[in-house]
Amino acid sequence: MSSSLEFIGTSRSFGEATVLHEVSLIVEPSRCVALLGGSGSGKSTLLRIAAGLDDPSSGQVLVDGGDLDGVPSEKRGIALVFQKPLIFPHLNVVDNVAFSARMAGQSRQAARRHAMAYLELVHLADFAGRSAGRLSGGQEQRVALARALARNPRILLLDEPFSSLDSRLRENMYSLVEDIRSELAPTIVLVTHDRREASILADSIAVLDDGRILQHGPVAQLHYQPATLAVNRILGGLNAISGQVDGGIHHSVLGRVRVQPGMVDGPAFLVMRQEAVRILPAGEGTAVGNVAGLKSLGAHTLVRTEVAGNDGLPETLTVEVSGDPGVSVGQMIGLQPVNGSGWAVIR
Amino acid sequence: MSRGQGPTTTGRAVLFALPAVFPVVAVLGVSLAAAVLQSLGLMPFIGPPSFSVEAWTGNTGELVRATGLSLNIAATATVLSVCIGFLIAAYVLASPRMGWIVGALSAATIPIPHLIGAGAIGLLLSDSGFLERVLGMPAAFPALVGGPWWIAAITEYAWKESAFVALVVLGSIARSVGDLCDAAATLGATARQRVFRVVLPLAMPSLAVSALIVFVYTLGSYEPVWLLGPTSPEPLPVRAVRLFGSVDLTARPEAMASALVSVAVGAGVILIGILVVRRSREFR
Amino acid sequence: MRVIAGLLLVLWIVLPVVPVLLWSVAVQWAAPAVLPPSYSLQSFSALAATDTVRAAGASSLLGVGVATVATPLGYLGALAIQRLPRVPARLVELTLLAPLAIPPFALVMGINVAFLRFYLLPSVGVVLVLAVTALPYTAFMFRSALATYDSRFEEVARSLRNLVANGPPCPGAPARWCNRPGILPRVPGGLGRLHRHAAYRRGAVADASHAAGVRCVGYRE
Numbered sequence: 001m002s003s004s005l006e007f008i009g010t011s012r013s014f015g016e017a018t019v020l021h022e023v024s025l026i027v028e029p030s031r032c033v034a035l036l037g038g039s040g041s042g043k044s045t046l047l048r049i050a051a052g053l054d055d056p057s058s059g060q061v062l063v064d065g066g067d068l069d070g071v072p073s074e075k076r077g078i079a080l081v082f083q084k085p086l087i088f089p090h091l092n093v094v095d096n097v098a099f100s101a102r103m104a105g106q107s108r109q110a111a112r113r114h115a116m117a118y119l120e121l122v123h124l125a126d127f128a129g130r131s132a133g134r135l136s137g138g139q140e141q142r143v144a145l146a147r148a149l150a151r152n153p154r155i156l157l158l159d160e161p162f163s164s165l166d167s168r169l170r171e172n173m174y175s176l177v178e179d180i181r182s183e184l185a186p187t188i189v190l191v192t193h194d195r196r197e198a199s200i201l202a203d204s205i206a207v208l209d210d211g212r213i214l215q216h217g218p219v220a221q222l223h224y225q226p227a228t229l230a231v232n233r234i235l236g237g238l239n240a241i242s243g244q245v246d247g248g249i250h251h252s253v254l255g256r257v258r259v260q261p262g263m264v265d266g267p268a269f270l271v272m273r274q275e276a277v278r279i280l281p282a283g284e285g286t287a288v289g290n291v292a293g294l295k296s297l298g299a300h301t302l303v304r305t306e307v308a309g310n311d312g313l314p315e316t317l318t319v320e321v322s323g324d325p326g327v328s329v330g331q332m333i334g335l336q337p338v339n340g341s342g343w344a345v346i347r
Numbered sequence: 348m349s350r351g352q353g354p355t356t357t358g359r360a361v362l363f364a365l366p367a368v369f370p371v372v373a374v375l376g377v378s379l380a381a382a383v384l385q386s387l388g389l390m391p392f393i394g395p396p397s398f399s400v401e402a403w404t405g406n407t408g409e410l411v412r413a414t415g416l417s418l419n420i421a422a423t424a425t426v427l428s429v430c431i432g433f434l435i436a437a438y439v440l441a442s443p444r445m446g447w448i449v450g451a452l453s454a455a456t457i458p459i460p461h462l463i464g465a466g467a468i469g470l471l472l473s474d475s476g477f478l479e480r481v482l483g484m485p486a487a488f489p490a491l492v493g494g495p496w497w498i499a500a501i502t503e504y505a506w507k508e509s510a511f512v513a514l515v516v517l518g519s520i521a522r523s524v525g526d527l528c529d530a531a532a533t534l535g536a537t538a539r540q541r542v543f544r545v546v547l548p549l550a551m552p553s554l555a556v557s558a559l560i561v562f563v564y565t566l567g568s569y570e571p572v573w574l575l576g577p578t579s580p581e582p583l584p585v586r587a588v589r590l591f592g593s594v595d596l597t598a599r600p601e602a603m604a605s606a607l608v609s610v611a612v613g614a615g616v617i618l619i620g621i622l623v624v625r626r627s628r629e630f631r
Numbered sequence: 632m633r634v635i636a637g638l639l640l641v642l643w644i645v646l647p648v649v650p651v652l653l654w655s656v657a658v659q660w661a662a663p664a665v666l667p668p669s670y671s672l673q674s675f676s677a678l679a680a681t682d683t684v685r686a687a688g689a690s691s692l693l694g695v696g697v698a699t700v701a702t703p704l705g706y707l708g709a710l711a712i713q714r715l716p717r718v719p720a721r722l723v724e725l726t727l728l729a730p731l732a733i734p735p736f737a738l739v740m741g742i743n744v745a746f747l748r749f750y751l752l753p754s755v756g757v758v759l760v761l762a763v764t765a766l767p768y769t770a771f772m773f774r775s776a777l778a779t780y781d782s783r784f785e786e787v788a789r790s791l792r793n794l795v796a797n798g799p800p801c802p803g804a805p806a807r808w809c810n811r812p813g814i815l816p817r818v819p820g821g822l823g824r825l826h827r828h829a830a831y832r833r834g835a836v837a838d839a840s841h842a843a844g845v846r847c848v849g850y851r852e
Contacts, residue, residue: 090549090551104535364715378733434640442633464647506647584736
């Protein structure tokens with residue numbers, strides 16, 4: 001039942017403002033792709049175009065290779081769960097979930113029977129007869145999810161559906177999505193501004209910034225091998241050390257670090273995730289840093305260090321440490337990359 | 348809840364209420380009491396009072412017929428206004444550009460008084476009126492103004508009140524309905540299904556309330572039926588006003604009886620309407 | 632299909648106004664002609680006639696008079712509904728809505744003789760009756776305005792109150808300043824909607840009652 005979804009050069013402008021610039025993206029059947037970007041990056045517009053609620057200014061949307069141009073929303077077989085639950089207030093819970101079956105001409109009884117299976121899937125079978133107004137936020141969003149799934153969609157689009165839930169509810173929804181994936185295996189496109197959510201739910205992440213896709217790849221690749229500084233920043237990478245690549249080796253205040261093969265010689269930034277640097281006693285490691293600040297993240301702590309090299313200006317390197325870092329501001333420490341090699345980007 | 352903060356605040360609130368409540372109670376009370384007394388001959392325009400139920404019993408048939416006619420006209424006009432009003436609202440919601448024009452035009456007719464509306468419908472539908480001329484003066488053009496079916500009068504009510512119904516419906520659901528229709532579309536609802544399975548049920552409460560208002564208003568409205576209807580039979584307001592203005596001052600009690608019947612019918616309809624609306628809300 | 636529906640709706644809305652507009656600029660317009668044979672703006676000169684001006688003046692004066700009476704009374708009524716305990720508030724609310732339910736012609740027909748008996752000036756009578764029919768609108772406009780105002784400041788009011796009760800007191804401020812009740816009951820759905828939309832009817836009802844009122848109350852003149 002799941003299909004592939006493909007955008008080919010999809011653009012959208014509203015008057016002067018261009019929201020999407022020739023976006024191309026392939027989502028394979030039964031895969032989950034997260035569109036990650038800040039507000040105004042055009043990610044919701046892309047979903048609305050796929051769902052047929054908005055038309056692209058140019059470009060194509062293909063499902064299983066077939067062009068969707070001119071196909072109205074209701075005929076696309078693509079379900080969309082919105083940021084707001086948008087539960088129909090005139091229908092109770094089970095009739096909300098039964099809505100699509102009713103629209104397809106099924107009898108009330110058959111539609112409700114069909115709906116109950118999906119309410120069980122989202123653990124809300126006991127709430128079937130409840131009126132729409134008497135649900136909590138998390139319950140509403142689960143009903144919205146069940147309602148979309150009950151449509152048996154070829155493709156499921158999720159437009160930041162969990163952003164208004166508290167963190168505990170959000171974790172529940174994540175495991176619910178996992179259940180749904182293992183049980184129904186729909187093709188999913190998830191729009192989110194939360195890189196953690198994208199990493200948990202998706203097989204691959206497409207980073208969208210200012211209406212352009214900067215990089216699309218598996219979760220680990222985006223974290224450890226970003227294409228640009230912008231991708232690194234959007235995925236929460238804090239470190240970009242300027243330096244020179246010479247014969248596959250990056251030279252900087254951190255010393256000599258081997259980078260990916262095929263990197264041309266010249267100025268480049270060494271991208272090193274804060275989780276991938278280790279703090280050592282002074283005198284050990286490949287570089288020496290001066291602790292400039294500490295910031296608690298709860299169980300983790302960010303240690304900001306000033307690293308001065310033999311030549312050039314000092315650079316800031318941030319290290320994420322689990323538990324108590326055991327250092328204090330002003331202390332000199334040793335620094336060492338966890339892996340022997342690093343990743344360099346030109347811009 | 349922090350209302351009714353002790354006797355002083357309540358006392359002051361009662362003082363606030365009095366200037367507004369007193370004129371209403373006085374005008375309504377005096378008006379209704381005077382109408383009852385006059386209908387029973389106890390408060391004649393001239394001459395000594397003498398009790399009589401003649402105004403109520405003397406011509407019961409005509410009173411009942413006038414009531415039935417008024418109810419019929421009001422019911423037909425209400426049904427038409429609600430249907431057309433809902434269509435206007437649904438169209439405004441469904442069509443972004445053209446809908447805006449329809450909505451603006453419709454809202455623009457709201458300030459037109461019914462008296463002017465009646466004149467306009469008269470010019471449009473009368474014998475050799477604008478419509479008949481546009482159609483090329485067909486010999487079989489029916490008597491719409493002054494004809495036996497009250498078509499011109501009912502059209503006038505439907506024309507004015509459908510714009511009112513559309514405005515009420517749009518005002519109450521316009522904000523929420525767009526997103527819900529998007530959701531319905533992604534769930535497979537066609538445009539027609541979105542109108543009748545989403546917009547209509549959402550509009551139901553505002554349609555019910557506006558239907559009640561339209562019904563009571565048309566029931567007690569005078570000018571359109573007087574201008575556009577036949578001289579006989581008469582609906583309640585026309586009969587009441589004609590008898591009231593009659594040179595024969597003895598017709599006054601009958602005028603009062605007609606007026607009181609229309610007040611009673613209106614009040615009854617409102618009560619039934621409130622009960623029905625409340626019952627359907629509980630049922631849900 | 633959708634375009635045809637749109638055109639039909641436009642036709643329904645606009646068609647009755649067309650003959651009025653055409654007649655206003657027609658010189659002569661005899662039966663079979665679909666459009667007037669010649670146009671002129673002469674009819675509009677009637678607007679400058681003494682009678683028309685005097686009538687417009689009288690209407691405006693009446694409007695101003697009714698607004699002057701009905702607006703402050705409506706405000707007081709709305710305040711009272713806000714502050715009274717539940718049941719009396721409901722009673723006041725229903726009383727102020729009652730004029731909507733009574734056909735204007737019935738209202739003025741009944742009161743006509745009573746005004747004669749009380750030797751009330753006709754103009755005062757007309758203003759009084761029209762003010763009563765306008766009160767439901769003014770009262771409920773103020774009512775909804777007060778409701779949105781207070782729900783917006785409800786939080787602020789409550790936090791101020793808490794500050795007075797628990798935290799450091801507002802320096803030099805008597806407690807009652809911060810103690811103002813800020814919470815309002817919600818208007819029940821149907822009734823609230825009725826109030827809000829009743830405003831749209833104002834023009835229509837006021838006009839009808841105006842016509843009937845002048846005709847009936849002014850009978851003595």
